[in-house]
Amino acid sequence: MKDLVKRLTSISSPSGFEDEIREAIKSEVKDYCDEIRVDALGNLIAVRRGTGPKIQFAAHMDEIGMIATDIDEKGFVRFSNVGGVSPHRLFGQRVRFTNGVVGTIGMEKLDDIKELNLDKLFIDIGATSRESAQELISIGDCATYLHGFDDLGQRIVAKAMDDRIGCAVLIEAMRRTEQCQSEVYCTFTVQEEVGLRGAATSAFGIDPDLGIAIDVTGTGDTPESRRMAVSLGKGTAIKVKDQSVIAHPKVKQLLVDLAERNGVPYQLEVLTAGGTDSGAIHLTRDGVRSGVISIPSRYIHCPSEMVDMIDVEASVKLVSLVMSADISEALQ
Amino acid sequence: MKLDQFLERLCTSSGVSGREHLVSSVVSDLFTSGEARGWATEIRSDALGNLVIRKAGSSPSAPKVMFAAHMDEIGLIVTEVKDQFVRFDSVGGIDVRVLLGQEVVVHGRRDVPGIIGAKPPHIQDENERNSSVKIEDMAIDTGLPADELAAQVSVGDFISIKRDLTALRNSHWSGKALDDRAGVAALIECLRRLEGYSHAADVYCVATVQEEVGLRGALVSAFGIDPDVGIAIDVTHGSMPGLDDSEAYELGKGPVLAIGPQVHPRVLERLKAAADEAGVRYQTEPSPNPRGTDTYAIQMVRDGVPTGLVSIPLKYMHTSVETVCLKDIQETGRLLAQFVISLDSDFVEGLKCCFKS
Numbered sequence: 001m002k003d004l005v006k007r008l009t010s011i012s013s014p015s016g017f018e019d020e021i022r023e024a025i026k027s028e029v030k031d032y033c034d035e036i037r038v039d040a041l042g043n044l045i046a047v048r049r050g051t052g053p054k055i056q057f058a059a060h061m062d063e064i065g066m067i068a069t070d071i072d073e074k075g076f077v078r079f080s081n082v083g084g085v086s087p088h089r090l091f092g093q094r095v096r097f098t099n100g101v102v103g104t105i106g107m108e109k110l111d112d113i114k115e116l117n118l119d120k121l122f123i124d125i126g127a128t129s130r131e132s133a134q135e136l137i138s139i140g141d142c143a144t145y146l147h148g149f150d151d152l153g154q155r156i157v158a159k160a161m162d163d164r165i166g167c168a169v170l171i172e173a174m175r176r177t178e179q180c181q182s183e184v185y186c187t188f189t190v191q192e193e194v195g196l197r198g199a200a201t202s203a204f205g206i207d208p209d210l211g212i213a214i215d216v217t218g219t220g221d222t223p224e225s226r227r228m229a230v231s232l233g234k235g236t237a238i239k240v241k242d243q244s245v246i247a248h249p250k251v252k253q254l255l256v257d258l259a260e261r262n263g264v265p266y267q268l269e270v271l272t273a274g275g276t277d278s279g280a281i282h283l284t285r286d287g288v289r290s291g292v293i294s295i296p297s298r299y300i301h302c303p304s305e306m307v308d309m310i311d312v313e314a315s316v317k318l319v320s321l322v323m324s325a326d327i328s329e330a331l332q
Numbered sequence: 333m334k335l336d337q338f339l340e341r342l343c344t345s346s347g348v349s350g351r352e353h354l355v356s357s358v359v360s361d362l363f364t365s366g367e368a369r370g371w372a373t374e375i376r377s378d379a380l381g382n383l384v385i386r387k388a389g390s391s392p393s394a395p396k397v398m399f400a401a402h403m404d405e406i407g408l409i410v411t412e413v414k415d416q417f418v419r420f421d422s423v424g425g426i427d428v429r430v431l432l433g434q435e436v437v438v439h440g441r442r443d444v445p446g447i448i449g450a451k452p453p454h455i456q457d458e459n460e461r462n463s464s465v466k467i468e469d470m471a472i473d474t475g476l477p478a479d480e481l482a483a484q485v486s487v488g489d490f491i492s493i494k495r496d497l498t499a500l501r502n503s504h505w506s507g508k509a510l511d512d513r514a515g516v517a518a519l520i521e522c523l524r525r526l527e528g529y530s531h532a533a534d535v536y537c538v539a540t541v542q543e544e545v546g547l548r549g550a551l552v553s554a555f556g557i558d559p560d561v562g563i564a565i566d567v568t569h570g571s572m573p574g575l576d577d578s579e580a581y582e583l584g585k586g587p588v589l590a591i592g593p594q595v596h597p598r599v600l601e602r603l604k605a606a607a608d609e610a611g612v613r614y615q616t617e618p619s620p621n622p623r624g625t626d627t628y629a630i631q632m633v634r635d636g637v638p639t640g641l642v643s644i645p646l647k648y649m650h651t652s653v654e655t656v657c658l659k660d661i662q663e664t665g666r667l668l669a670q671f672v673i674s675l676d677s678d679f680v681e682g683l684k685c686c687f688k689s
Contacts, residue, residue, distance in 0.1 A: 220412075226468075227411065227412060227419060227468055228411065228412075229411060229412040229413075229487045240409070240487070240488030241350065241409055241423070241488065246349065246350030246351075246423075246542065246545065248379075248380070249350075249351065249353075252488070267487075268486055268487040268488040269487070269488070270409055270410070270411045270421060270487055270488050272411070272421045282380065282548075283548055283551055283552055284552075285552070285555050285556075286378055286379065286552050286553070286555045286556030287378055287379035287380035287382075287549075287552035287553075287555075287556070288379060289379050289380070
């Protein structure tokens with residue numbers, strides 16, 4: 001499982017540029033589904049045939065990043081954000097463009113750190129002129145954090161844990177689930193970080209009866225953190241509400257009942273800032289009952305996001321239980 | 333049925349966005365076993381909990397008209413249960429400054445009454461006296477000891493404000509959730525007036541869910557119904573001290589018809605004509621920012637829906653002393669009924685080609 005997470009987090013695939021991660025996930029899941037397809041926007045949909053209602057699981061495979069907007073005469077690259085990248089986390093970071101070019105982020109002279117915004121930052125790719133920079137990258141090329149995976153024992157840390165850990169959970173659950181009662185659509189979505197876009201179109205195409213997103217959520221267990229009753233290591237998190245969705249009461253209950261009956265450790269989650277793919281799925285067509293299984297994560301959208309293997313394992317178990325459960329109660 | 337009694341039943345029910353089942357039952361019971369039995373052809377809930385009350389039209393090629401009034405209300409949600417106190421966050425646009433001192437109901441394993449306490453003025457320092465308390469620093473006190481509280485209340489339980497509907501003078505009523513239960517009451521009044529009346533149009537009165545968190549119920553119910561015309565019935569700001577007359581509408585002077593990009597000009601025209609036919613006095617409101625009501629969601633569904641917006645003047649919006657005049661609700665219902673009666677397939681055909689030269 002850790003190897004899988006390492007493989008997935010090492011790939012640079014910011015929103016809109018998910019080719020590499022899609023190919024990697026395709027090779028991980030192809031032996032564990034009956035059908036695999038890619039839709040017009042690039043969502044990867046792996047189908048497990050069944051006779052019951054249709055469940056869509058969604059884990060987004062894109063990650064936040066940076067996009068080159070201008071190259072100056074000395075070869076410095078100005079950039080804008082792709083998704084929720086904060087300037088305070090960027091200075092001094094090493095980044096990698098999707099074509100492999102590596103750079104580091106520098107900052108203009110500031111009188112006060114409060115003046116810091118993305119306009120004051122630039123990427124230095126080691127070029128000596130505009131021309132030499134243009135041989136390496138073009139306007140519109142995208143980069144991501146360049147940070148390795150580290151195994152800290154019970155906990156692991158990497159960039160893009162949001163939401164490669166969700167992808168890993170979904171892949172592992174597919175592998176472990178022998179019989180599905182429902183028809184299961186495992187969707188690895190694109191462009192979540194820029195507005196749940198892949199989830200919206202994939203859900204319209206699939207037209208599911210039930211939607212479950214698998215994504216990271218925040219925690220309140222670090223020094224002087226924002227108050228939140230979710231901690232690392234206390235189990236998978238069953239979402240009640242975030243800014244994008246209020247979990248359908250029967251779907252939330254389905255997840256709680258499955259966790260309780262099978263001894264899966266879980267926490268209930270109210271996330272006051274942030275959203276996830278279920279936000280788009282539940283508003284599809286005439287409405288889809290939806291919920292979210294979250295993996296608690298520290299330092300979300302930083303270059304080093306940390307999760308706990310206890311929570312990862314619990315999330316895999318819960319996803320697998322939903323795949324093999326009779327979900328008719330939640331649809332009544 | 334007396335409309336004020338029904339309004340009271342509606343407004344004292346809880347139905348925070350995402351948990352509207354109780355208020356939904358109040359409405360559906362009225363049609364299945366209450367005074368409104370027989371007024372509707374069909375009543376159903378969709379996947380997200382929108383309550384759709386349909387009254388069939390007489391014409392086989394009847395145009396479909398959707399009226400949407402949201403039944404959800406703003407409220408709170410439990411974020412942490414610690415010691416003897418419940419921490420919470422808002423659901424929808426709660427004005428945090430009016431929360432201190434409120435009575436609430438925590439919808440836990442059972443309903444638990446509580447209050448939102450406040451630090452007494454005697455022991456506030458100057459900084460505290462001059463700034464408003466943040467929601468994350470507030471707490472609900474239920475009186476329960478820590479272990480019993482933890483057994484009754486969990487993270488994610490919903491909390492509603494507790495407040496009776498109070499009769500003020502001059503047909504004015506004050507309470508919580510009048511935004512937009514006043515609109516739901518107007519739908520009931522519309523159906524009462526249409527009872528036994530044969531009209532061409534197929535009428536879908538929808539008590540929508542999750543308006544206060546982003547027009548979510550209206551979006552999916554409109555997709556399901558696929559209407560030819562959609563009208564949201566919501567509230568707008570009533571005249572009150574501190575609000576300029578140009579931004580506010582007087583209570584008791586009738587429904588307010590919105591004019592703006594989310595309102596189809598022919599729908600507005602027909603609403604005005606229906607008001608004139610029925611002798612309903614109305615006010616008009618320029619509404620340049622279209623995103624505030626269900627109209628916006630309905631307009632953008634499928635290949636587009638011609639929409640209108642009828643508002644009931646309401647004072648002190650998003651507090652627990654929202655105030656309306658019952659006459660405005662009645663007149664709104666009367667206007668909607670006349671609008672239904674006036675609809676035919678020619679009107680709907682006209683909507684489709686009115687922008688062609």
